Amino acid sequence: MAIEEVDTPALLVDLDAFEWNLGQMARETSDKGMRLRPHAKAHKCAVIALRQISLGAVGVCCQKVSEAEALVRRGVGDVLITNEVIGRRKLARLVSLAQRATVAVCIDNLDNLEELNTVARSSDVHIDVLVEIDVGGGRCGVQPGEPALVLAERAQSTSNLRFKGLQAYQGRAQHVRAYAARRSFIDQSAEAVRRTLDLLSRRGLSCDVVTGGGTGTYPFETASGVYNELQAGSYIFMDADYRRNLNDVGTEITDFRQSLFVYTQVMSIPGRNCAIVDAGLKALAFDSGMPTLEDFPNIRYCNPSDEHGVLDVSEAPGVLSLGSKLKLIPGHCDPTVNLYDWYVAVRGGRVEGLWPIVGRGAVL
């Protein structure tokens, strides 16, 4: 089937670009001796997770227990929940999952740690925990140093938890545009990690894993000497927001190619300067700005409503007609993927397959 026959809106993955990205990150990490545990919150797809693992990834990251359940059910054997899991009900699901796969989870709170241990003990399960430290992201995590030590020591002394390492993800740095500024953020993160590792080491605690890094910063975590596991996710797809990051000579990053598109169609042409497409707020995420057009840099997507997008075609008059199909580059890949039930995998203008997005809507 030709791409042009795909009805719209649809979520396309360009396989040539996607496979380039997979290979590129696999080589980058293996050359540098880093473990790669790609974040599955970006794709929520077992087909993709298993391909990443077949290329050397040690497992995947998930953000939610239900997301991990969806992937484990389809053959993924090793998952880190890069997040705190709160409450008896979700902890029970986590522990149940750990009976079917290798599962680790983050903690940043003593009560939560104790509750996890209680639930794990009642099921006779052992779980690895990572202490999350806040390295400037301003989200979850305890402060580096002493607060992390307290949690690590407590974890190590419980009956059913094992202290495995640190999560030190700097989310705020991922979309800082200037290369030097992004590097500076991660230099600070690495310094906080180093200080914490020293303290843990002085107290006799070994730290197998230091995980962090995203598509915007992974070269810096790799070069830091303290991180040993990367959790980048978006690199497989890229998006308009990541493409605004700059490399060390101030131009667009070219490590990865754009492989994810929302396929849309012109459904109305109400005037000379304007065309309406059928992809709006329910077909694309807008939290990181408007989508851009892959093949028409002179056409601007300027205003979404629930199921419509208004294109400014004033600089490309007469180019589009009713039914014209266009590839949009989403502003933000992760929440865009979460709107769809499957990917349409395409290569060279032909459809090769449909990949189910099994973690779509897995918010629990």
Next chain:
Amino acid sequence: MAIEEVDTPALLVDLDAFEWNLGQMARETSDKGMRLRPHAKAHKCAVIALRQISLGAVGVCCQKVSEAEALVRRGVGDVLITNEVIGRRKLARLVSLAQRATVAVCIDNLDNLEELNTVARSSDVHIDVLVEIDVGGGRCGVQPGEPALVLAERAQSTSNLRFKGLQAYQGRAQHVRAYAARRSFIDQSAEAVRRTLDLLSRRGLSCDVVTGGGTGTYPFETASGVYNELQAGSYIFMDADYRRNLNDVGTEITDFRQSLFVYTQVMSIPGRNCAIVDAGLKALAFDSGMPTLEDFPNIRYCNPSDEHGVLDVSEAPGVLSLGSKLKLIPGHCDPTVNLYDWYVAVRGGRVEGLWPIVGRGAVL
């Protein structure tokens, strides 16, 4: 089951408020002699559509053919697609649907009209069409007057289409805050409709339906004397954005109550001024701004990421603890609903049922 036992994030509907809203709009429209055809893009749920119809609605509106298919499959018998349907494949689905339910659709283009007629004729189906006119919304639709007449006359002369009326929806006016300004927008819409109706009438074309109106403007369409069908949708739920609209004395509109909430939980308390909840970009739509908190006006949701929300609790120190559950009022109800597979229907602190969101993800 008590609400507090519902795991998070979850989409709650408060049944007392929801039923108040249903009744309020049913009375308002029937008292004024207006037909109500509520927009199902807001709820995407057959349970809700059938309740609306049982209270007097003449049917529902849908924005997409696939959304209509999902509702017709579950017993909804009368659907207006308030949108243009482009391309042979979707037109065939539309025509097929019209063999199982009363279906009407909007048109704003002659080629599309001819194609629809061809597809309908090949299936021996007759379909009602509404000519969409642009009354200032700046989206789909032909200009009022002569361009609408051309389409209406052509529709009426085809073998398998019937000209049923006009769609004159003013989307831009819905969230204009000031009462007088919203009214002024709809006065202009009504004037454009009136002019078009006069022209149609002079050419011997009767216009059974003039549809438009939303939750922000429906009293003005009702009072206009030219609209006879309303397509408001959000009134059943309300959201933070609609609640910023003002009434005629400059205070918050109280026609409808907030019935839709995203239930969320504190998953981390990294500092005195900050708490992290488990509902972010994949649990709420942010296109119309941040969610607000139902029970804690002093706490501000200030920053989302994929699966987290950062709350500023500096004005309510010590109020929240790990595991505290909160009701968020979504910024925009429609795309928030589209993230979930079911509603948790609650009343007086207890769960009464789960309602499947059968049109979730129905973008085709």
